[in-house]
Amino acid sequence: MPTERKSPDAARRSRPARQAILTAALDLAAEVGYRRLSIEGIAARAGTGKQTIYRWWPSKGAVLFDALLALSENEVGEVGGQDGAAGLPDTGDLAADLKLVLAATVEELNNPRYSEPMRALTVEILENAELAATYRERLDQPVREMKKRRLLAAVAAGQLDPGTDLDLAIDLIWGPLQNRWLFREGPLTSAFTDALVDTALSGLAQASRRRTET
Amino acid sequence: MPTERKSPDAARRSRPARQAILTAALDLAAEVGYRRLSIEGIAARAGTGKQTIYRWWPSKGAVLFDALLALSENEVGEVGGQDGAAGLPDTGDLAADLKLVLAATVEELNNPRYSEPMRALTVEILENAELAATYRERLDQPVREMKKRRLLAAVAAGQLDPGTDLDLAIDLIWGPLQNRWLFREGPLTSAFTDALVDTALSGLAQASRRRTET
Amino acid sequence: MPTERKSPDAARRSRPARQAILTAALDLAAEVGYRRLSIEGIAARAGTGKQTIYRWWPSKGAVLFDALLALSENEVGEVGGQDGAAGLPDTGDLAADLKLVLAATVEELNNPRYSEPMRALTVEILENAELAATYRERLDQPVREMKKRRLLAAVAAGQLDPGTDLDLAIDLIWGPLQNRWLFREGPLTSAFTDALVDTALSGLAQASRRRTET
Amino acid sequence: MPTERKSPDAARRSRPARQAILTAALDLAAEVGYRRLSIEGIAARAGTGKQTIYRWWPSKGAVLFDALLALSENEVGEVGGQDGAAGLPDTGDLAADLKLVLAATVEELNNPRYSEPMRALTVEILENAELAATYRERLDQPVREMKKRRLLAAVAAGQLDPGTDLDLAIDLIWGPLQNRWLFREGPLTSAFTDALVDTALSGLAQASRRRTET
């Protein structure tokens, strides 16, 4: 659905072929890495013709995108899920909730089955402007909105100052984690994310107070 | 000369060829992006044989690495310089100093002449483990040490609590900026980095206090 | 209907589709030549599905064969007709009759509307053994019998020696013409075919005399 | 040399690669026929890259052309040789000489090792106008000149009338043989070619006499 081409007669589309392609893409991305991931290889592994891939996706990044999307759609309701209408958990304790979410993300990123294809997709996004736009629209923005909704709930509950810059807050909380993962700058642990949440939240609180005093 | 091969008789090396290759790599990276940057293209643009490149560098990422290094070496003493023994400025006001440094980085990243080759190099680092190691050893780590030294000075000056996790501090301050740049998540401005510095620093302070109280 | 498949329910066969396919095949052969003549193209031009062609014919050569057959069936009784029960003309003057026949063939071969599809079919026959067999059985052999009948009449009329090798005679008279056409070795004119007939016939006469003398 | 591309640096050309390609082309043409002969297949069989073929030849027909040329160049001095500066044999007896030459050609055409690639090349010539021109210029015309020289010698020796149409003579003598081969219309034997020579030559003599009488 999202990054796939539109025009060919979608009604006649072969479901088994689509599934085989997405599975093969995921497997190969995890096995050989993005660099050596090729459409030729995906087609061979999936047992389809190359044209069947080119007919429905504009780039190998788009295939990977859909593959990851399908992967997460098959696992509904999980905490760190990147889609799902669910939204972030809200027990009333913002810090605890965020720690839970980030711990789940850490676990996901420590699983090569998710992590390697995700890294491959990320690289593609950095190179492919068209895919980047699709990604931002279909994944990044909705997720950011979801995060914002949770923070707004915290504001309503008096746990966060109304003047807080929510975008900056999200950058502070999730940015360092993504960076550490992407550049393999250190081990991903819940200890790290717990400290991250504590420091970022108290920084945000302090910043609001400072603004008030001015 | 960091990422270059060691063995061939470096004394006989052609300086003009080296210069032409680095310039061509930079130009092409800025013009066509990482994806379509090729050693074949660099050699053609530089007017050298391909072998001259393969003789001295192990990958196109390594060429790019040296090209960027040469670029910054030609501009010594500037504030945001990524190398140089200089170290970060220390006027006694940590927040002000960091804002200055990040503002300089922002300016650099807003200049496509730096930014595009840098993005190309970054992508290569994500894919090429060997280059990533070199990069970490030669650039990332020294720069991180430099940042740590500045933060330690702040600790000594009583502006930062002695218990502060310096690595987390660096992640908090520089991580969101790198992220915003890499994923083009929004405009890079000094307003953003100023807020970043303020929030991160006060979060760090607050976190220390909380630790003390416990 | 000679080269067509046998099995499917021929009764249900769509006559308009068949006609459209044969016409399209002929047109395309004349327009784009054998090399770029494709079943895909014939189906598109005819407005039929590809399967409708594959259902009834085993190869594009077979389509072409039928197309040319249909073409000549629509023009019965003409002198150079390749089929029809008519037989070659017999005015009593063998040389004159043959010149007439070959002149008609020359005219046909100079008309691209006949010539190009015929060349396409010929090329297919050279590559496709199965089609070649069908062709030999359905067209080449009957025509050769027809030619032989005319030569036998000439023998009966005392214009040709009874010992004449009729197959050789046919090869001598028609072979050079076919060759000149197929390889475009020179212009096809009745002057050429007239000389051909004269020389071949007198050679045959002379050969018989020589045999007699021995 | 003949149908090969001109431009690339021919001095650096790999002789083993060239040889392997020509051999592979010949073998594959004999094994699978022209239709399924592919550049991909030739490269694979020869153990070369595809580019090495595309660098030096414009089409698979051109490869085949050179392969057959090389084949005949490796067998100098034989009677039916298609090139060779030698010229046709001249013992003073035209009929005997021609019978010898055609018998040698028959033997060649009965050898699948020659015959199948030759048939493949012939088919290509019928489809590929550019190759046809090259073929005519480099092979067909010189051979025809060679044949004409022998016939002119016969004229000088009084064995052939000076008014004889030499092109027609060549068509009469060689045309039926080529036809019988190309269309597999019957077995190729020296009995056939002997009768061909006798009949054609006496026809030519008779035709001249007839011309004289007029």
Added chain:
DNA sequence: AATTAACCGAGACGGTACGTCTCGTCTTATA
């Protein structure tokens, strides 16, 4: 000044993958 070792440009080579094209078969929806 002559020697000589290596770098230099050039580019052919065996490969891999690209994205396109067409083949002949299989599938779906329509009439």
Added chain:
DNA sequence: TATAAGACGAGACGTACCGTCTCGGTTAATT
């Protein structure tokens, strides 16, 4: 239930680069 439409597996097309490998022709440092 035969059609048109067209998706499918297959695989060749011709191109772009990869990284390796010769070539001659300059350089330099050593004799």
